[in-house]
Amino acid sequence: MVSALRGGDHAHVVPPVGTDGEAGDLAPAAVRVLGADALLPGLLSRTPPDPAELAVFRKAFEAYPPRADAAPTVRWSHWAMARTLRRADPSSAEAPDEPDTAWLDGATWQVLTHQLAVLAPLALPGEDCAVSRLAEGRPVDVARGFVRAVRRRDWRQAAGAGRWLTLLPGVPETVGLDAGLDFVELMGGQDPLVALQVQAARRMRTGARG
Known part of the structure; x- marks a missing residue:
């Protein structure tokens, strides 16, 4: 893959x-x-x-x-x-029909990041759904979650959050997403799911279409 x-x-x-x-x-x-x-x-x-x-x-x-x-x-x-x-x-x-997002209403940034990482397959360029719209409204929270996951060495969560960040508007430049993804891959890339999410994030970040 x-x-x-x-x-x-x-x-x-x-x-x-x-x-x-x-x-x-x-x-x-x-x-x-x-x-x-x-x-x-x-x-x-x-x-x-x-x-x-x-x-x-x-x-x-x-x-x-x-x-x-x-x-x-x-x-x-x-x-x-x-x-x-x-x-x-x-x-x-x-x-x-789309499921609802009621369970994320008012979610803390920690919970939001965890749930978005689980739902990383929804993070696709040009695809719209209630979860992606919710994520678009909280880019700073997802960025905070990404940094926290890296610090906690939770590579799967960091990779999933990083994939979302490649698509979200308003992500703070101070996150250093490119370097962050490199570090996540270096430290957790032996996990195939981490490698998958990091590579997907890179493809989407560069706008590659084959």
């Missing part, structure tokens, strides 16, 4: 269902962990998805719907997958 974001030549970001034995059978579960980011390289480069990868993504979306008592982040993650599926395949059914 990270190599694909860097422009590497990989035939499949995720293995097709039914191939490579157990790996293929577990592919939908792996995609569900990544959520909408499973198709991120193609979305950022505006490249049509591989049909096999799209089939795995669709299977994961259909196989793991949120339960009635699911946490807001789980509902939003599923919604993000629906939006991505619709974008990758316009013949797909319309994305469901």
Whole structure:
């Protein structure tokens, strides 16, 4: 995945269902962990998805719907997958209505940053939703959260917050986002989710489209 974001030549970001034995059978579960980011390289480069990868993504979306008592982040993650599926395949059914953001109303900057980091797959250029609008209204709080995560060595949260900061207006220049992302990658880049978020942030920060 990270190599694909860097422009590497990989035939499949995720293995097709039914191939490579157990790996293929577990592919939908792996995609569900990544959520909408499973198709991120193609979305950022505006490249049509591989049909096999799209089939795995669709299977994961259909196989793991949120339960009635699911946490807001789980509902939003599923919604993000629906939006991505619709974008990758316009013949797909319309994305469901957005979940609400009531659980973030009045959230402290610490809680906000944590929740946004979990929902980093929603941070995409040119994509609008209630969560992104809420983040746009609190760039200083997200910046504070990014710095705090770095100081606490919480690399996953720092990487997710950094991805949001690449898109938000009004981010203080004193944050030093480029250097901060380099440091997060250096210290936490052995974690594949950290590496994914940092590379996504770089792609979006430079406006790369393949």
